[in-house]
Amino acid sequence: MIVVVASGKGGTGKTTVAAALAIAVGDRVRLRFIDADVEEPNAAILLHPLITSEDDVYVEVPKIDEKRCSHCGECARACRFNALAVLPDSVMLFEQLCHSCRTCEIVCEEGAVGWERRLVGRIRRGFVETSWRRIEFLEGRLNVGEARATPVIEALKERASDECDTLVDCSPGTGCAVIETMRLADFVLLVTEPTRFGMNDLGMAAEAVKRLGLEAGVVINRATYGDAAGARRLITRLGLDVLLELPYEADVAKAYSRGKTLLDARPQWRERFEGLWWDIARRVARAKAAHRRHR
Amino acid sequence: MKEIVVVSGKGGTGKTLVCASFAALAGNAILVDADVEAPNLRLVVGAGRVLEEHTHSDSEVARIDTSLCKGCGRCAEVCRFEAVALDGVAVVDELACEGCAACFYTCPEKAVVMEPRINGRWWVAECRYGLIFHGRLEVGEGLSGKLVAVLKERARKQEGNYQLRIVDGPPGIGCPVLAALTGADFVVVVAEPTLSGLHDAERVVGVAQHFGLKVGVCVNKADLNPDMTAKLRDWVVQKGLVWLGELPFDEAAYSAMANGTSPVESEGRLAAALRTLHRKVIEHI
Secondary structure, eight states, X not given: OEEEEXXXXXXXXXXXXXXXXXXXXXXXXXXXXXXXXXXXXXXXHHHOOEEEEEEEEEEEEEEEOTTTOOXXXXXXXXXXXXXXXXXXXXXXXXXXXXXXXXXXXXXXXXXXEEEEEEEEEEEEEEEEEOSSSEEEXXXXXXXXXXXXXXXXXXXXXXXXXXXXXXXXXXXXXXXXXXXXXXXXXXXXXXXXXXXXXXXXXXXXXXXXXXXXXXXXXXXXXXXXXXXXXXXXXXXXXXXXXXEEEOOOOHHHHHHHHTTXXXXXXXXXXXXXXXXXXXXXXXXHHHHHHHHHHHO | OOEEEEEOSSTTSSHHHHHHHHHHHHSSEEEEEOOOSSOOGGXXXXXXXXXXXXXXXXXXXXXXXXXXXXXOOHHHHHOTTOOEEEESEEEEOTTTOOOOOHHHHHOTTOOEEEEEEOOEEEEEEEETTEEEEEEEEOTTOSOHHHHHHHHHHHHHXXXXXXXXXXXXXXXXXXXXXXXXXXXXXXXXXXXXXXXXXXXXXXXXXXXXXXXXXXXXXEETTGGGOHHHHHHHHHHHHHTTOEEEEEOOOOHHHHHHHHTTOOGGGSOSHHHHHHHHHHHHHHHHO
16 A cells, blocks of 8 residues: 655654654565655655665756747747747747646647756665665655756656555645645545644645545644644544544654654654554555445 | 745744744734745734735646547647546546646647636735735645745735835745745745754755845754754854854744744743844844
8 A cells, every 4th residue: 555644734744754654564564665755855864764776857848959940939839838938040948847748849830849858856765674674765856946846756656666565755735746646645644733834734735635535544743732632623524533643742853853763762652653554554445445345 | 125035945944933923023014925835824923804815827727628529539648747538538637737738739629628727816915914915726736836926926016114025935945935035135044953954954045045045044943952953053154154043942932823922922032032033134134
């Protein structure tokens, strides 16, 4: 199964929860961990993977053959992203805006549109050693100055076959990068904090989950920090279950600041995370069975 | 009027806390919440009467005229976003469709119609400290940077006697962050003293410097890890950025904010540190 850890609001503890979950079950199941927060990938800071290979992520952008180009302007008019400007004797490309959709090539009557690759990010691969097995580790990294995260997320997805269980750390928000990542999921684990901000943003994330028709559950992090009772009521109203609550404890936050996982600071919580994993697995199995019956 | 943009790279470091405090200290400011995927600033600045409400549409979505579609599948072949499936006729997955119109230009039957789609909504409202411009992207929409650009442009045109324009930026380093940073007079990076906070601050500072912007860095929850705070300060100085100081972790102030009061209006260590931070920023713009 593929579990995506998401949140809406940033800084609620997605990476903390995802890393603890990986360490807790990495001994028991064959697991792959994917850091899909490609704008700010942080899981490696907690998991300390040994990186064994890196490869580049490219996007395709149009390259205009000026000899063939009649400068008619049809490509610029057709481009929905304003990535092309046709001047009397040259064509300008604003490569940051290009979505690689190839519409310019489709409309060009002179056959003047060719393609070239542009580097936008990297994929790093490696593994995390647990006591019995290795957790496979994959991370996407958008280059600084680049605007679009989705090509790097797509490159990660291409490498995420479903031959083993997968845990995905998602970026915050509810925009295209999040949707692109959530599409992978058999289950979305939403991490929130019981503050007004956390609740507001959880509502938006829950809406995304609902629109995609995905199974989901909630972890309340720093449950001792705000209005946990109010958070539970809201989560019930959203039609979701609380699967785990974690208290706020200063020394746990300090351990995180030094690159330690939750289970380094609280080894006794391992069973709670194992329990969370099997709870998710049961929910996914139940949903799949219901889906089959429905069909 | 000068514009301050507050960003962080990492989420949850305290951008909104800083913005709300600056607003309270300015007294009469223009606020822009540039996090349209998880907008929170309005929750802590006493947002009141809505002066304007707009829908935002900057892209299109493909729709299939099923009376014309013969189900040839050419549209699905040219679609780079796997947004078209065939079920007798073509069916568009609206969340996946980026509105590029490749199918529109390819369809031999002219069965594809490009229609405007609503990408989000935005509002201008009165608030306790002036005006707030805030928006909300429809869930799953792609171009949040464009909505941010619209908000900022409208805010820039606002007339009246305001002290300062304060932009609460989104997390990350991608398109909405680029849009939020455009035209800033000064960028405030709110870092946290964790390895992740340092890593993410480095990346967002890289983006701001890419645009040649003036950058200052402060560390929130500084006492969580004093060693890391010192490391961040050294890095800031070595990079030639403006060191804006430290904000202590003050639980009482956070609960004040959760109840809708700005922490700067409460008494205590955090309030004092926020006033110092504000003074330093004003000195630099």
